Amino acid sequence: IMTMQRRRTAASRCSRALLVLAVLCARCCRATCPERALERREEEANIVLTGTVEEILNMDPVHNTYSCKVRVWRYLKGREVVTRDVLLDGGNKVMIGGFGDPGICDNQVATGDTRIFFVNRAPAHLWPAHRSELMLNSSLMRITLRNLEQVEHCVEGESPRTCAGRAWGQFSPGTHEQLSKAQTGSQWPGPVAQVEAGLPV
Structure with a gap:
């Protein structure tokens, strides 16, 4: 019995040690990849959009970077910058490159992920290969009601303080209405309204 108790105690200590190590590693990773303020990220991006990753393409085995075909649900900024040569499949999709870029903290996606993308037109030095692509400019953001409100x-x-986020409940009436319909199940809004309301697709 004593041996079993000792084993359980040792296992418990080992689990705690692993948990502490995981927390320290996570903190270390965040420290080595500091995120810019949201206000600055928005200013540095000519285009901000919400969309869903439909296909992963152009994998670079050397740099571990790749591009994605993204179905656009909504432009939060810069719709006028997106010219016809960038639009795909009837105008509701775009190609976004720069995923896997080590200079961007949150830079990974999988097919089906819905995110807020901060992007710019591909710079001239990446032409002609990426001329019709948008390039990821900073970390991806998950689609939530709070994140959408902050970006808007x-x-x-x-002001920077307001831009950084409001207290829960201080959202625009239109957003509340969308969320209310989705929660009650009446007139389920469908993918576009779900994204606009910050709901998972």
Whole structure:
């Protein structure tokens, strides 16, 4: 019995040690990849959009980077910058490159992921191979009601404090209405309205 108790104690200590190590590693990773303020990320991106990754393409085995075909649900900024040569499949999809770039903290996606993308037109030195692509400019953001509201405040030029986020519940009436319909199940909004309301697709 004593041997079993000792084993359980040792296993418990080992589990705690592993948990502490995991937390320290996570903190270390965050420290080595500091994220820029949302206001600055929005300013540095000419285009901000929400979309769903439909296909992963152009894998570079040397640099471990890749591009994605993304179905666009909504432009939060810069729709006028997206010219016809960038649009794919009838105008509702774009090609975005720069995934896997070590200079961007959150830079990985899988097929089916819905995110907020901060992008720019591909710079001239990447032409002609990437001339019709948009390039990831900073970390991806998950689609949530809070994240959408924060980005919208930044795009609208609100103060940095407001841009960084409001207290839960202080959202626009339109957004509340969309979320209410989705929660009650009446007139289920479908993918576009779900994304606009910050709901998973």
